[in-house]
Amino acid sequence: MNLGEPAQRPVSAPLPVDAAMQRQDARGVLRSRVRLRFIPKQKVALLPMFAAKYDFSQELLRYGPQAGYQPPTPSQARRYCRRLARRHYENFTAVTRLLPRRLRQHFSNIYAYCRWADDLADESGDPRTATALLGWWEQQLRACFQKQSTHPVFVALSETIERFKIPITPFVDLLAAFRQDQHIYRYETLDQVLEYCRYSAHPVGRLVLHLAECHTPQRCQLADSICTGLQLVNFCQDVPIDWQRGRIYLSCVDRARFGCEEDAFRQGKMTPGFARVLAAYCDHAEGFLRGGWPLVALMPYEFQLPTAAFVHGGLAAVAAIRRANYDVWATRPRVSRWTKMAIILRCWWRHQRGTLAGTPP
Helix, strand or coil: CCCCCCCCCCCCCCCCHHHHHHHHHHHCHHHHHHHHHHCCHHHHCCCHHHHCCCCHHHHHHHHCCCCCCCCCCHHHHHHHHHHHHHHHCCCHHHHHCCCCHHHHHHHHHHHHHHHHHHHHHHCCCCHHHHHHHHHHHHHHHHHHHCCCCCCHHHHHHHHHHHHHCCCCHHHHHHHHHHHHCCCCCCCCCHHHHHHHHHHHCHHHHHHHHHHHCCCCHHHHHHHHHHHHHHHHHHHHHCHHHHHHCCCCCCCHHHHHHCCCCCHHHHHCCCCHHHHHHHHHHHHHHHHHHHHCCCHHHHCCHHHHHHHHHHHHHHHHHHHHHHHCCCCCCCCCCCCCHHHHHHHHHHHHHHHHHCCCCCCCC
16 A cells, blocks of 8 residues: 555546545445545555554554555544544543544544554564564654654654654653563562553653643652553453463562462462452552542643543542452453443533532542
C-alpha cells in the first residue's frame, strides 16, 4: 500500500474517499462496497487499513522497518491515528469526549505512539525481535524531533510535539519500560515494581500535563501517583495475561510473605496466598489513586472532569477485583459499561455544581 500517492480524481469518480468512509460508518459495509467501483484505485488502497479489524502484523507490514511507502500527508496521518485509537481501545472514545474538542486529535496522536510501542513489545513474537523493533521505533522518534518524520504516527505526532513543546524524555522513558519487559520477568521487591512504573506509567500522566499546559513539579507528583495506581490495578487484572508472556509483576518478597507459590501461576489456580497478595496490591493501588486526587483541583477547569473520571474508574476497577474475591484466573474483572456511565454522570454533575474537586472519592 502506498499511503502517500497523489490522489487525482477522475471525472468518473463523483464520490470522494472521505464520503465513502462516512457512508460505510453510517450505513454498513454492504453499501460501502457498492460504492468502491466509483473510487480511484489509489484511493481504494487506503480503505483496508481503516475498514478491516485491527491486526498489528498487517500494520507492521505496511509501516514497519522493511516497508516501502511514501510519507503520508498530515491529514492522512491524523486520520490514521484517530482510527487506530478508536478501533483498538474501547474506552478511548468515551474518555476523549470529556476532553476539549481542540485536544482530541493530539490525544489520538499520543495514544497511537503508545499503542505502536506496546504492540512492538508484546506482539513481535520473541524478545530479541521486540528489542530490535523498539530500537527502530526510537530511531523514528528521534527523526521526528529532527523534523524528518515519515511514519504516519510520527507525521501526526510532530504537530503535537511542536504545538505543546513536549520534550523527548517521556516518549523515551516509555520505550525503556517496554525494553525492560524483554529481559526482566520477575521483581524482587515492591520498590522495584514501583521503579518500573516510573517508566511505564509516569510518562503518560506527564504527557497529559503537557497537553493541558500545566506541567509543574507539584502536578507531576500527583499525576505520577494516579498513574502508578492505574498501573497497579492493571497488573492485578492482567495476572493471567502477563503470566502467559512469562512475567509476574507481583514482587517475590510479597508473594513469599503472603504464602503465594509460583505453582499457583503455573496451574492458573486461585489460592488463599494468591488472594492475599492481590488484596495487598489492590490496597496499594487504591492508596496511590486517592493520593493523587488533589490533582483534580489543580488542573485547568476543562481537565478536572476527565481527571476525576480516571481516578474513579481506577477505584471502580479495584472494587471489581474485590467483588470477584481476587479470582482473576476465572475471568478478568472489569468495570461494566453502566458503572462507567454512572461515574461520568456523577462526576459531570458535581463538576457543573462546582463541587467536584472538593469531593474526594
